[in-house]
Amino acid sequence: MVEAGRATLFTDNRYTVQAWAEVHGAEVEITGKSSLVAAGARLASLRGRVRAGFAPEQVTVQQSTVVSQAAGKRVRWTPVAGAVEGLRGVKDAGEIAMIREAAILAGRVWVSVLKLVKPGVTEIELAAEIEYGMRMGGATGPAFDTIVASGPRAALPHGRASAKPLEKNELVVFDLGAILRGYCSDITRTVYLGRAPRKIKGWYAAVLEAQEAARAAVKSGVTAGEVDAAARRVLERRRLGKRFTHSTGHGLGIEVHEAPRLARGDQSRLAAGNVITIEPGVYIEGTGGIRIEDDVWVQDGGAETLSQARRELLEL
């Protein structure tokens, strides 16, 4: 944005055709060299006082140096963290429809690979089947590297799929999402290979109860921290509070992680039209982990869960 009401995308000639085809509502300037240098030069050419905002969470120190040197000393730079992301927080009906479709696709694909979940198959093979299924269902790709984490690896909240084969009597966490026409989904389901011992059934029930409590707490006007607390309270009551090592969820849209963050004590208020994940989990080092995640549309007075796959513990 170099003048009030006018937007320009600066890009280089690798993207000429794509920019003309895909950019709406902004001018396109194709530059022979660095688009940062071109953007800086444009700012330098403006008359009067020039103040430029930038996204400090996106721009590297190097990029910042290049663009501000090109703009010269007359341009004053102001970091405006979250400004662009904030514009995307409230989704319109068309965006909700696309996230819903992406969420349903992810759930359907997860259900379709359950028949392959047995001892001997590797985590990578299952991840490959999931990503293949999402693409065949119309996705342009996965929204992130699909997580399939079994046995002790399920204790890694961010463990990607590995070459480890599944074994009998293990928990298996699936965390997957699709990008469908530009919008992301993000769901998690956990299954047990074999007959689950009573202890694991107890953990699973606690996570599910926490997840339902958090989903029930969602409506416009509540703080992100209140939704997080609803999940955390259930797990603390079951003496699992310390096993829940991450936040309850995050916004979702054209990026898989957007504002708001549903972290402990977060005071930002949910608004009708936000789409957020609700994903409490417990992680027991050496044994495994359990996480259940759905995508939820914040509304006035309540919420609607967009993802649909069943949540009860499956013993396969």
Add this chain to the structure above:
Amino acid sequence: MVEAGRATLFTDNRYTVQAWAEVHGAEVEITGKSSLVAAGARLASLRGRVRAGFAPEQVTVQQSTVVSQAAGKRVRWTPVAGAVEGLRGVKDAGEIAMIREAAILAGRVWVSVLKLVKPGVTEIELAAEIEYGMRMGGATGPAFDTIVASGPRAALPHGRASAKPLEKNELVVFDLGAILRGYCSDITRTVYLGRAPRKIKGWYAAVLEAQEAARAAVKSGVTAGEVDAAARRVLERRRLGKRFTHSTGHGLGIEVHEAPRLARGDQSRLAAGNVITIEPGVYIEGTGGIRIEDDVWVQDGGAETLSQARRELLEL
């Protein structure tokens, strides 16, 4: 690196298990909150003059602000662009073996999907088959979003796979790579659906000649710019110089884009043990594009091409 000879990885408790399992040669400090704050605090606790380097091409302005505030005014910060990447430029024999395996896998998978390349199949379906094949071949995933670009879309050097179905009498560009045990490959092949017109055969021959000329120019001691010039000279002689809108290649390793960059006029010298891509291309807006890319191991007095799939024009 907070003291000479000692390295510490600061990370948070989401990564506890993974850090202990995967980090070698460094201490691990798990922090309850931001790892940047913890790293800054450690620097602040050191005695004497403290100078800290950081990677300005990796660190965002926001991260830089957080860590430097935590470290306080006594710590002096110096951007050291490319320092970490530079350490990785020369690969040892084990690393070469892994890149070779990843390159051969990518080529094999590309050959295996050729039987599916016919009018009506969509770009996304082919990309899904390719990524599925790479994973079933042992890859932890694709090294980047697989490009399948057909017809006019082939004129987009960075066009991802779309829902467009392939049509008769089109060029189709495949740009794919696998991550195998942490190392990336990156190859490109272009085919024609139908009998290629003479003009397209001419363009293809020019790109192949440019690619071979650039590969023949590779050896330790030459500059990156000389290799780029070898490809560019061939295309300029064929009046296609302006159609070659990007650089000739880039380094390859644990990241798919590493130093060195094989750009016009680049004065950095290739060293034995570098692994680089050689990927000239021509792009004709409205018609399509042709790119041929291989992974090349720089040696004293020459080079070895690690990727193996055939390079002659296939008319399918």
